[in-house]
Amino acid sequence: MQFLAIMLRLGPTGPMPKMERTYTVSRMNKTLSLLAAAGLGVMVSISAVSADLTEAMNERLKPVGELCMSGDECAAAPVAAASAEPRTGAQVYDTKCATCHATGAAGAPKFADAAAWGPRIGKGIDTLYTSALSGLNGMPAKGLCMDCSDDELKAAVDHMVEGSK
């Protein structure tokens, strides 16, 4: 439009003859519609690309582990931890409890030290189990075996008691 205005102002004497003005306007209309067509083309291709992108992003943003409801096919797969064999008392003791109980670290009663274990065994096995599960002073809860089941911990206590009589 500015272009048109300049043409008008630069006209040699007064307004341009009618013919020329019409010609200029119609040429501009052509240009504009060409531009519009090109713009539409660009927009169409952008929206096509963005649809692709959206799909790719959705694929990527999927949660890694999807929720499995019981009854779903995916829920049939056994959970690795649950199906693992329980560790024996000796295995738990060797890998977890020995850290303190083999050396007497932090005042722990040493394995096979009957004098240290005698009074504790006298408290009854259930008290010892409770100490192992919940902790007692310097004895941390679960003996720091956070992935031990209660049964595994009790087996470890049995192993220590048996070996320390």
Ligand code: HEC
């Ligand atoms: C960080 C060191 C540490 C680790 C690891 C540890 N204990 Fe202990 N435990 C102690 C200490 C210290 C005591 C003595 C606590 C007291 O009587 O004040 C103790 C005491 C005990 C007692 C006797 C509790 C009582 O009531 O007299 C049992 C049973 C026991 N531990 C079992 C275990 C088992 C089973 C594990 C391994 C799963 C384990 N502990 C790992 C430090 C440890």
